[in-house]
Amino acid sequence: MKPSSGPASLTPLSGSGPADPPRFLREIADWCEQNNIVFxxxxxxxxxxxxxxxxxxxxxxxxxxxxxxxxxxxxxxxxxxxxxxxxxxxxxxxxxxxxxxxxxxxxxxxxxxxxxxxxxxxxxxxxxxxxxxxxxxxxxxxxxxxxxxxxxxxxxxxxxxxxxxxxxxxxxxxxxxxxxxxxxxxxxxxxxxxxxxxxxxxxxxxxxxxxxxxxxxxxxxxxxxxxxxxxxxxxxxxxLGPQIASATMLLDKSLRRMPAYFNRMQQVVHNLSGIKALRFFPELPQVNMVHVYLPFRAEIANKVRAEIEEQYSIKMFGNAMSFDIPEESYFELTVGENLLGLSDSEVHLIFSYLIETGIRHSNQQ
Amino acid sequence: MKPSSGPASLTPLSGSGPADPPRFLREIADWCEQNNIVFxxxxxxxxxxxxxxxxxxxxxxxxxxxxxxxxxxxxxxxxxxxxxxxxxxxxxxxxxxxxxxxxxxxxxxxxxxxxxxxxxxxxxxxxxxxxxxxxxxxxxxxxxxxxxxxxxxxxxxxxxxxxxxxxxxxxxxxxxxxxxxxxxxxxxxxxxxxxxxxxxxxxxxxxxxxxxxxxxxxxxxxxxxxxxxxxxxxxxxxxLGPQIASATMLLDKSLRRMPAYFNRMQQVVHNLSGIKALRFFPELPQVNMVHVYLPFRAEIANKVRAEIEEQYSIKMFGNAMSFDIPEESYFELTVGENLLGLSDSEVHLIFSYLIETGIRHSNQQ
Structure with missing residues (x-):
């Protein structure tokens, strides 16, 4: 896990980004050149x-x-x-x-x-x-x-x-x-x-x-x-040339990654099954995404999220929300390259931190 | 004027393009890098x-x-x-x-x-x-x-x-x-x-x-x-990052070119005033665009346009249209970098060719 160096270098837990604009545009440019693309x-x-x-x-x-x-x-x-x-x-x-x-x-x-x-x-x-x-x-x-x-x-x-x-x-x-x-x-x-x-x-x-x-x-x-x-x-x-070119360029490669994302989602849920206060919805994910339910309010979840960003340079989620029980909150987790790049123990560490710190904050209120 | 080498290297008479996709995307990428752009x-x-x-x-x-x-x-x-x-x-x-x-x-x-x-x-x-x-x-x-x-x-x-x-x-x-x-x-x-x-x-x-x-x-x-x-x-x-970045990158530079485009439009109309069968609408352009009226049918205009593309590698217009008199046709002319790059004599040559050849075709029908 990278040492903390402020929000600029935060890695989201979900997805495969963030894409670096100049690098991404150059990849599209190179692909357009190799394929003689006219928009x-x-x-x-x-x-x-x-x-x-x-x-x-x-x-x-x-x-x-x-x-x-x-x-x-x-x-x-x-x-x-x-x-x-x-x-x-x-x-x-x-x-x-x-x-x-x-x-x-x-x-x-x-x-x-x-x-x-x-x-x-x-x-x-x-x-x-x-x-x-x-x-x-x-x-x-x-x-x-x-x-x-x-x-x-x-x-x-x-x-x-x-x-x-x-x-x-x-x-x-x-x-x-x-x-x-x-x-x-x-x-x-x-x-x-x-x-x-x-x-x-x-x-x-x-x-x-x-x-x-x-x-x-x-x-x-x-x-x-x-x-x-x-x-x-x-x-x-x-x-819509840049959009179409980027989609054409990435489709086959990205489709080949889908099984790995789904497998990693299942591994992550299995790996975290020991954290009893954590709940996944659905319990067994059917794709590479799941909702993660936390036993405390959304504002506490968002506060601990900020602490984790500070300590581990990982943005676990954008914004935790409450569904119908205000004492619970949830966020969406989507597996992409970012989660494939983290070890099980790293993932376990930040989820444990989230749950333990969130419960402690919750009990103090 | 470049020698003819088929439609791939056609230069439109109007506008400032065509933009080459890889070159354009790299310009945007460089600008994003220089300005630390996040989409x-x-x-x-x-x-x-x-x-x-x-x-x-x-x-x-x-x-x-x-x-x-x-x-x-x-x-x-x-x-x-x-x-x-x-x-x-x-x-x-x-x-x-x-x-x-x-x-x-x-x-x-x-x-x-x-x-x-x-x-x-x-x-x-x-x-x-x-x-x-x-x-x-x-x-x-x-x-x-x-x-x-x-x-x-x-x-x-x-x-x-x-x-x-x-x-x-x-x-x-x-x-x-x-x-x-x-x-x-x-x-x-x-x-x-x-x-x-x-x-x-x-x-x-x-x-x-x-x-x-x-x-x-x-x-x-x-x-x-x-x-x-x-x-x-x-x-x-x-x-809409690439769109916004490209607009931000180009705005000031392009705005500075507007007087030159308007001047060139006026020069072009003046330069072609000797071709009596050619009519501009409005007679005195008010911006860098004008409608060019031709004394023959649109299908003849489009046929001669193709000949000019073959001979001079210049695409004079996309498609001539008729307005309310079928024996007349017109096309839109917009001055950009392309017309600034052509001499008055080159411009006169292709317009003379268009009018003379079009009238000849028209008389043969």
Missing amino acids: DNYGSGNLVETFEKKIASLLDFPAARFMPSGTLAQLAALKVWAAESNCPHFGMHPTSHLEIHEEHAYAHLYNLRRSFVGPAKSALLAEHILAIDEKMSALLIELPAREIGGQLPSWDELEKIKATAHKKGIKLHLDGARLWETKPFYNREYSEICAGFDSVYVSFYKGIGALPGAMLLGSVDFIAKATLWQRRAGGTLQT | DNYGSGNLVETFEKKIASLLDFPAARFMPSGTLAQLAALKVWAAESNCPHFGMHPTSHLEIHEEHAYAHLYNLRRSFVGPAKSALLAEHILAIDEKMSALLIELPAREIGGQLPSWDELEKIKATAHKKGIKLHLDGARLWETKPFYNREYSEICAGFDSVYVSFYKGIGALPGAMLLGSVDFIAKATLWQRRAGGTLQT
């Missing part, structure tokens, strides 16, 4: 079209479109499905990104209405779809479901989900913000995981580590219609 | 906030927000003004970008209605605002008006426009996609040109030559509200 012009050109074909082939969809953000891509998808069925009503889990992080754009901007499907703390299951008793144009399913610790339905359950939605005539849209991370759990090809979904969104800046960018996949007709909404939302830019 | 995190951080303050100061507005595109920035602005006055109705010139290039997002996505103000072929004047006989939340004015050859109202007329809109209680929004290019004509500070507008959008990838990016300016309250719409439209990205 796209408003979404047209060899670079973007080749990348779209690559992802379409990997996920086995007829068409794909690179878009600047997942928010844009998913709302465009839901808008297309709503128009197709002449029904502005869609379903999603109560913890969906669309409900929590997008200022209710689906309603205020896209003029859509939602119903929640499934309970807030566990994954959306086929039985919840079966219970839908109103007309819906589409159902959005997030795999893995980030806000509930990265939970995934079992493979059999996923098959049931697909069959049930299909039988009900509801279009299935996959929120695949972290789809790349699901392969080690399912041990299936991405095309098999996506089969049965009518549209899919994937992201390139989270697990892949590229500059921000997203891809929407579906039929040729669906993508043509979604592309109109991309323009309307202001997402058809003169070029 | 923004969802629009927060020193890089973006410093740049926002710089533009806010230059244009004399209390607040500014970097956004990925002008489409997003301007629709967000109009949506805020509509909510403020509880009136979904705004005005704009019939050739506005919002009418022509955005798939009518103002209606389909933002649920706004428009009225046209001013005649299609000339600039919007105070008298047209005076004639408005319906309630409007805001009026969008583009300076210069791109689709009519970059026309600008005179300074006195601009003052009247501002006063008339103010008297009518209509918010004035400035579409400043090419605002940077107006300073040589008005010979005023940017803050003087923008004074009296309630909100302003400026762009960084056209005259400035940065990666795509836009800035919206207004009051603190206005920008806070517009930022909500930015998120809803999917324009709040994990980082």
Whole structure:
């Protein structure tokens, strides 16, 4: 573990960063030079079209479109499905990104209405779809479901989900913000995981580590219609060249790392199982992320986090939050290169420090 | 003039490009290194906030927000003004970008209605605002008006426009996609040109030559509200670091070039005045752009353009279009570094070739 030298050299526990801007830009520049890259012009050109074909082939969809953000891509998808069925009503889990992080754009901007499907703390299951008793144009399913610790339905359950939605005539849209991370759990090809979904969104800046960018996949007709909404939302830019180049450059390499991240997640949870006051949700992680629950208030967790940054130069998390019990707090842990670079004993040390110091602070209050 | 070596080495007549991706990315990387740049995190951080303050100061507005595109920035602005006055109705010139290039997002996505103000072929004047006989939340004015050859109202007329809109209680929004290019004509500070507008959008990838990016300016309250719409439209990205860095890096240098571009535009028009069949609109350019009218059909113009590319390695324009007379065509000419690098005789040569060959083809049909 590096000696402390102030916040500038903090290493986050989660993820694979932080990326150093000049180094990252030079890597993209070198890759562009080696591959004679010409940036796209408003979404047209060899670079973007080749990348779209690559992802379409990997996920086995007829068409794909690179878009600047997942928010844009998913709302465009839901808008297309709503128009197709002449029904502005869609379903999603109560913890969906669309409900929590997008200022209710689906309603205020896209003029859509939602119903929640499934309970807030566990994954959306086929039985919840079966219970839908109103007309819906589409159902959005997030795999893995980030806000509930990265939970995934079992493979059999996923098959049931697909069959049930299909039988009900509801279009299935996959929120695949972290789809790349699901392969080690399912041990299936991405095309098999996506089969049965009518549209899919994937992201390139989270697990892949590229500059921000997203891809929407579906039929040729669906993508043509979604592309109109991309323009309307202001997402058809003169070029997204650096974003597309960085995603193309990193995809294969990053996908190969996913099994190692999932294994390390399982090791970390096993390694920390002796710290009884620590709780993981889900207890057995299904991807390379998990929620870590602490037996004290969020403000105490954040205070101890700052101490750990000072002592160990490691940023354990951004901000601890409380869920429904104020005496508890939690943070999200995502395994990337950073956690692969720490030994089990180093990891155990900082988690022990966090728990012991947090409990001591808590008892003193 | 370089010898012909196929389309790969074509130099556009307009603009200052094409930018070579690896070289451009390395310039940004070097600049980031020299300035210890850390990319923004969802629009927060020193890089973006410093740049926002710089533009806010230059244009004399209390607040500014970097956004990925002008489409997003301007629709967000109009949506805020509509909510403020509880009136979904705004005005704009019939050739506005919002009418022509955005798939009518103002209606389909933002649920706004428009009225046209001013005649299609000339600039919007105070008298047209005076004639408005319906309630409007805001009026969008583009300076210069791109689709009519970059026309600008005179300074006195601009003052009247501002006063008339103010008297009518209509918010004035400035579409400043090419605002940077107006300073040589008005010979005023940017803050003087923008004074009296309630909100302003400026762009960084056209005259400035940065990666795509836009800035919206207004009051603190206005920008806070517009930022909500930015998120809803999917324009709040994990980082816009390369875009912001490139704009910060290039702004001052590019602004200093604007007088040279305007002078060169005037020289070019003067130099070509002997070619009688050539017509410029406006006759005396007011910025570094103009529409070039040709006395033959667009398909002939495009055919001769390809010949010129083959013979002189210069791409005179992208695509000639017809306006309302099919026997005429026109293209947009914008002066940047490329036209500064050509001598008057070289410019005269290719324009003579275009006109003479086009007329010959036309007579043969």
